[in-house]
Amino acid sequence: MTLTIFGSTGDLSLRKLFPALYNIYSLNKVNDDFKVVAIGRKALTHQEFIEMIKPKICEYARLSFDEDIFKDFSAHIFYYQMNLTEESDYTNLNIFYHEHQIKDQTFYLALSPLFFHSVIKGFKKLDHIERNNVIIEKPFGISTLDMIDINQKLMKIFPKDHIYYIDHYLGKEMIQNIKTIRFKNALFKNSWNHEMIDSIQISALEADGVLNRGAYYDSSGALKDMVQNHLLQILTILTMEESNNQHEAQLQILKKLRIDQVLLGQYEGYRNEKDVDEHSTTETYAELKCFIDNERWQNVPIYIRTGKKLKRREIVVIVKFKALEESPSNLLEIRIQPTEGVYLQFNIKKPGAKDQIETVQMDFCQSCVEINRINTPEAYERLFEEVFHHQREYFSSFEQILLSSSLIENIQKPMPFIYDKTIPYSLTEWVEIPHSY
Numbered sequence: 001m002t003l004t005i006f007g008s009t010g011d012l013s014l015r016k017l018f019p020a021l022y023n024i025y026s027l028n029k030v031n032d033d034f035k036v037v038a039i040g041r042k043a044l045t046h047q048e049f050i051e052m053i054k055p056k057i058c059e060y061a062r063l064s065f066d067e068d069i070f071k072d073f074s075a076h077i078f079y080y081q082m083n084l085t086e087e088s089d090y091t092n093l094n095i096f097y098h099e100h101q102i103k104d105q106t107f108y109l110a111l112s113p114l115f116f117h118s119v120i121k122g123f124k125k126l127d128h129i130e131r132n133n134v135i136i137e138k139p140f141g142i143s144t145l146d147m148i149d150i151n152q153k154l155m156k157i158f159p160k161d162h163i164y165y166i167d168h169y170l171g172k173e174m175i176q177n178i179k180t181i182r183f184k185n186a187l188f189k190n191s192w193n194h195e196m197i198d199s200i201q202i203s204a205l206e207a208d209g210v211l212n213r214g215a216y217y218d219s220s221g222a223l224k225d226m227v228q229n230h231l232l233q234i235l236t237i238l239t240m241e242e243s244n245n246q247h248e249a250q251l252q253i254l255k256k257l258r259i260d261q262v263l264l265g266q267y268e269g270y271r272n273e274k275d276v277d278e279h280s281t282t283e284t285y286a287e288l289k290c291f292i293d294n295e296r297w298q299n300v301p302i303y304i305r306t307g308k309k310l311k312r313r314e315i316v317v318i319v320k321f322k323a324l325e326e327s328p329s330n331l332l333e334i335r336i337q338p339t340e341g342v343y344l345q346f347n348i349k350k351p352g353a354k355d356q357i358e359t360v361q362m363d364f365c366q367s368c369v370e371i372n373r374i375n376t377p378e379a380y381e382r383l384f385e386e387v388f389h390h391q392r393e394y395f396s397s398f399e400q401i402l403l404s405s406s407l408i409e410n411i412q413k414p415m416p417f418i419y420d421k422t423i424p425y426s427l428t429e430w431v432e433i434p435h436s437y
Ligand SMILES: NC(=O)c1ccc[n+]([C@@H]2O[C@H](COP(=O)([O-])OP(=O)(O)OC[C@H]3O[C@@H](n4cnc5c(N)ncnc54)[C@H](OP(=O)(O)O)[C@@H]3O)[C@@H](O)[C@H]2O)c1
Pocket: 006, 007, 008, 009, 010, 011, 012, 013, 039, 040, 041, 042, 082, 083, 084, 085, 110, 111, 112, 113, 137, 138, 139, 216
């Protein structure tokens, strides 16, 4: 079991991939022949690379840091320096694989899509490349056309089911839980339609700005960075039909998705961020009103919002049921991040009164229970395990990616307004549920 990570010295590898691999290793979920070939451009010795990942694992790994385990883990890592755009470097990489008797492996492209073409070309210099798997990170190309090109090139090298398109949101505990909540409760399963549901709200809010990723973000923006992939994944899982073929069920929703209204914003001071164009009109906030034009969802508005530099960080879904006569709506909240849980608001008779209604809540915080936190793998841990076991459920399909990308590319973008933590306009009244935890 060998994993080669292109871009091992980058932010994604340091904050997410190596901490996830450390967790998997600590839990004895790898074979004895487990190896990580960590590729970077920097000239580093093995020891220097290990010193680079150590503090990141201390800070970001879910499991507490253990010096002995880390030492064992480090012995499975090989730092390999190369220039991705230099063809001869792939010939040398092939020799390295022979020397270390590495035959079957998974390549992880933790790189900007600008490098995908060079790496794919370089793959052809590696022996028995078709036997391997490849994982690619979003964005899967700089445009829809580029994605098609990259996918076609990959398909010429790898069998289709060896290509894994990452959307790490699919590895999040509560996003997987949406299906259980929907399909394993008669209460929700039978009322999950336009007759019973008034609207759905999906929020992914961040308190941070672009941090050190200004160059990438300025060419992407909130629509491409968050809506196109993560939020459309959530939306399609929330609204798809129950099926053994989840990718197909999600695809059917995307085919019927209509984006009705769009609002964009940019946080104050964004243009002064490092590597951001001083005249940038890139949106750091996006709000969308969508409809799904099928029988189940006719006329049910689905609202999506996401943005940076807002008052708080959270990802939540709120399903608002239709109000019966004068009584308040039932609300179901699925909390995805930072706390994980489920909240249900419903109506009872006010104790002691004859005709009065009282709204009460059931509030389940899953991540407040320590054992749940310990037992819940991080998204990237789940994704690695899936690949190691040749499973595809937690990955996106290329058809989904393509359709989502063209939906977003076809939006007529309004000029973004400027905001300071609070959004001045809205397409709906966003439900905000206070929690005591
Ligand atoms: N960061 C995240 O949280 C995150 C989340 C989801 C998706 N992504 C996506 O994942 C990709 C990587 O993101 P990142 O934030 O990790 O980027 P990053 O910090 O800029 O890292 C880029 C990596 O590419 C390597 N590299 C660049 N040019 C190279 C060359 N010519 N030869 C060899 N290696 C080269 C760098 O090596 P050196 O450092 O040695 O120069 C570094 O390891 C991007 O497409 C990003 O959008 C990132």
